[in-house]
Amino acid sequence: MKAGKSTIILFPFIIFFLIIQKNVFSQSVKTIEERVDSVLSLMTQTEKIGQLVQFSGGWDTGAQSTKPKTGSEELIAQGKIGSFLNIIGAETTKELQQIAIEKSRMKIPLIFGLDVIHGFRTTFPVPLAEASSWDPALVKKSARMQAIEASASGIHWTFNPMVDIARDPRWGRIVEGSGEDPFLGSAMAAARVKGYQGSDLSANNTIAACLKHFAGYGGAEGGRDYNTVDFSERTFRDVYLKPFKAGVDAGAATLMASFNEIGGVPSSSNQQLLTKILRDEWKFDGFVVSDWNSIGELIPHGVAKDLKQAGELALNAGLDMDMEASAYTKHLSELIAEGKVSMLTVDESVRRILRIKFRLGLFDDPYKYCDTDREKKTILTKEMREASLETAQKSIVLLKNENELLPIAKGEKKIAVIGPLGNSTIDPLGPWNQQGDAKQVVSVLQGIKNKLGINAEILFEEGCSIKGNEKDRFAKAVETANQADIVVLVLGESLDMSGEARSRATLDLPGVQEELAKEIHKTGKPIVAVIMNGRPLTITWLDEHVSSILETWFLGIEAGSAIADVLFGDVNPSGKLPVTFPRFVGQVPMYYNHKNSGRPYNPKDNYTSYYSDYSNSPLYPFGYGLSYAKFIYSNLKLSSKNISKIEPLKISVEVKNDGLYNGEEVVQLYIRDLVGSVTRPVKELKGFHKIFLTKGETKNVEFVLTEEDLKFYNLNMNFVSEPGMFKVFVGTNSAECLEDEFELMD
Numbered sequence: 001m002k003a004g005k006s007t008i009i010l011f012p013f014i015i016f017f018l019i020i021q022k023n024v025f026s027q028s029v030k031t032i033e034e035r036v037d038s039v040l041s042l043m044t045q046t047e048k049i050g051q052l053v054q055f056s057g058g059w060d061t062g063a064q065s066t067k068p069k070t071g072s073e074e075l076i077a078q079g080k081i082g083s084f085l086n087i088i089g090a091e092t093t094k095e096l097q098q099i100a101i102e103k104s105r106m107k108i109p110l111i112f113g114l115d116v117i118h119g120f121r122t123t124f125p126v127p128l129a130e131a132s133s134w135d136p137a138l139v140k141k142s143a144r145m146q147a148i149e150a151s152a153s154g155i156h157w158t159f160n161p162m163v164d165i166a167r168d169p170r171w172g173r174i175v176e177g178s179g180e181d182p183f184l185g186s187a188m189a190a191a192r193v194k195g196y197q198g199s200d201l202s203a204n205n206t207i208a209a210c211l212k213h214f215a216g217y218g219g220a221e222g223g224r225d226y227n228t229v230d231f232s233e234r235t236f237r238d239v240y241l242k243p244f245k246a247g248v249d250a251g252a253a254t255l256m257a258s259f260n261e262i263g264g265v266p267s268s269s270n271q272q273l274l275t276k277i278l279r280d281e282w283k284f285d286g287f288v289v290s291d292w293n294s295i296g297e298l299i300p301h302g303v304a305k306d307l308k309q310a311g312e313l314a315l316n317a318g319l320d321m322d323m324e325a326s327a328y329t330k331h332l333s334e335l336i337a338e339g340k341v342s343m344l345t346v347d348e349s350v351r352r353i354l355r356i357k358f359r360l361g362l363f364d365d366p367y368k369y370c371d372t373d374r375e376k377k378t379i380l381t382k383e384m385r386e387a388s389l390e391t392a393q394k395s396i397v398l399l400k401n402e403n404e405l406l407p408i409a410k411g412e413k414k415i416a417v418i419g420p421l422g423n424s425t426i427d428p429l430g431p432w433n434q435q436g437d438a439k440q441v442v443s444v445l446q447g448i449k450n451k452l453g454i455n456a457e458i459l460f461e462e463g464c465s466i467k468g469n470e471k472d473r474f475a476k477a478v479e480t481a482n483q484a485d486i487v488v489l490v491l492g493e494s495l496d497m498s499g500e501a502r503s504r505a506t507l508d509l510p511g512v513q514e515e516l517a518k519e520i521h522k523t524g525k526p527i528v529a530v531i532m533n534g535r536p537l538t539i540t541w542l543d544e545h546v547s548s549i550l551e552t553w554f555l556g557i558e559a560g561s562a563i564a565d566v567l568f569g570d571v572n573p574s575g576k577l578p579v580t581f582p583r584f585v586g587q588v589p590m591y592y593n594h595k596n597s598g599r600p601y602n603p604k605d606n607y608t609s610y611y612s613d614y615s616n617s618p619l620y621p622f623g624y625g626l627s628y629a630k631f632i633y634s635n636l637k638l639s640s641k642n643i644s645k646i647e648p649l650k651i652s653v654e655v656k657n658d659g660l661y662n663g664e665e666v667v668q669l670y671i672r673d674l675v676g677s678v679t680r681p682v683k684e685l686k687g688f689h690k691i692f693l694t695k696g697e698t699k700n701v702e703f704v705l706t707e708e709d710l711k712f713y714n715l716n717m718n719f720v721s722e723p724g725m726f727k728v729f730v731g732t733n734s735a736e737c738l739e740d741e742f743e744l745m746d
């Protein structure tokens with residue numbers, strides 16, 4: 001067919017149109033990788049180094065400054081800073097971002113990071129409390145809400161979740177994580193990453209997550225923060241690395257290198273960890289930030305003679321961003337010139353940081369987190385408070401309830417709230433509470449008052465301070481208790497006793513609180529102990545003497561409301577401990593998934609593994625927590641007694657609510673690999689389901705185990721399953737389970 005006259009006239013226009021289209025089109029479909037490369041190709045060496053540098057707004061770690069240090073503006077304009085931490089506010093971050101976009105040559109947006117650990121302005125329960133909910137969907141929602149609030153205030157990136165396994169409650173940072181177990185820890189890690197990052201990291205209310213502290217930080221010797229860590233590669237991989245891997249698989253954008261060494265190698269110079277495991281094995285393509293001056297600390301660690309060598313070791317190991325050590329700012333140009341750090345290495349680190357800035361959508365709209373109207377509307381809303389309350393209600397663990405003292409019937413009894421934490425509005429905020437405001441906090445006393453109304457007579461006495469030794473107010477507290485029908489004794493730690501650099505050598509209730517409890521106990525009044533704390537405490541005396549105990553950790557701004565809901569039965573407690581409670585500090589480290597040893601404890605044999613002065617058993621085991629309902633387990637069934645590696649094993653159990661209250665129960669599945677090429681733990685959590693049962697209801701709960709669940713690092717350090725016999729345990733906590741066995745065939 002011949003072309004008509006009109007086609008010939010239109011032809012040049014069509015070609016021109018197609019060329020334009022092609023350019024526009026190719027622009028819009030350029031992948032993030034292509035865009036990263038094109039930015040990188042235009043950058044000078046100084047600008048590249050600038051991207052690897054992070055400075056704090058304040059002078060101290062965790063500071064809550066709103067302004068950068070003097071001189072920062074000039075450095076931003078010169079492209080010498082890529083990131084800030086500890087600067088907040090839609091307006092302030094916008095001013096600084098404007099300098100980067102309008103005054104710096106490459107117009108690369110800054111990324112603002114902050115420790116949003118359990119809330120920004122609306123304080124949620126501390127992470128260890130949230131882990132007690134055993135409810136990943138709830139924890140994901142909490143992280144989502146925190147991201148919505150923080151992002152409205154200019155924050156792009158949180159240094160959370162902390163996914164360090166902690167088996168030693170002396171370590172103050174146990175409060176920031178999800179406890180002692182890699183399976184539960186992995187579920188929480190993934191939930192939090194997904195909550196912070198949402199389904200679209202480029203949305204204006206999602207923030208980048210940072211898995212920390214990579215890695216092994218929770219294994220500090222003696223539970224002393226920052227201390228030496230030394231364990232086998234097998235334990236490291238089977239236990240400590242698991243939640244990190246889960247977080248990376250969930251899409252975490254960044255990781256933070258930890259302060260500690262493992263077996264002589266500090267994390268900030270550990271190439272095996274930061275490159276081989278993280279990038280080569282796990283295919284992580286985001287970036288790694290140092291912890292605060294952790295590059296500088298390579299000097300006192302004794303692996304670098306000066307800051308220059310520290311910078312060389314860190315960058316070559318794969319540590320992309322330097323938080324506050326100034327090693328890269330001061331020495332990287334020199335190191336490049338001397339050939340000690342290659343340009344390829346620098347480019348790769350810059351590429352990783354730019355990639356995350358692109359994924360956050362900052363190149364498309366650097367001011368998307370800087371809307372002051374949105375900031376005002378988003379902070380401390382009713383919806384935020386409700387989400388915090390729901391999370392708090394589900395984080396409470398009922399440890400004891402003798403004679404069903406709880407729930408307390410409303411209006412029937414005269415209540416005395418006693419104890420130094422009874423009316424505290426600061427401590428429920430917990431450590432790392434960011435912009436948390438004590439004025440917004442509902443104390444236990446206030447929560448009870450709100451619940452019972454103005455006509456109820458509620459007495460209150462502190463009795464003593466949290467940490468002090470003075471007993472002069474005991475008498476008044478006893479007198480007050482004597483006037484009541486029931487005592488709610490609110491004891492525990494202050495908010496500053498756990499968290500970073502807050503290790504303790506004892507796990508007792510601080511000060512004279514236990515003595516106060518003993519005096520109140522002498523009144524003969526029924527006592528409900530409400531404990532607030534950032535770690536398991538050795539509350540052995542309380543367990544032996546008071547009727548009911550609620551573990552409430554630090555529950556955030558709605559602490560008192562949530563505690564009152566549980567005390568008076570509007571909420572049936574459903575939390576389970578994510579960490580073992582020892583009876584005595586001398587038992588730690590104490591964790592349920594320990595090895596059997598060659599001489600497991602046998603009361604009839606003296607030469608077995610036990611303490612000659614006290615018991616081996618924990619005060620409360622991992623996974624433990626009571627309910628006002630009564631759950632009965634029966635009919636444990638396995639789909640087969642012999643399974644092949646490709647055949648999943650179905651395990652089912654019947655759970656009946658035989659009590660008088662509707663309630664939630666966390667049904668837990670554990671296994672034990674009986675014989676392996678290396679020793680295996682006596683129990684390992686492999687699944688859990690949180691179910692709701694109305695009174696009288698029975699549910700069949702099913703788990704599926706696959707070969708993947710049976711794998712571990714064997715004698716040759718291969719991650720495999722080994723044929724043989726396995727035990728299966730299903731129950732209400734790690735110590736009370738129904739049991740059966742199956743064989744994994746070759």
Ligand code: NOJ
Nearest residue numbers: 061062115159291292500
């Ligand atoms: C030190 C802490 O170890 C880390 O968790 C935190 O994110 C940084 N400081 C920044 O505040």
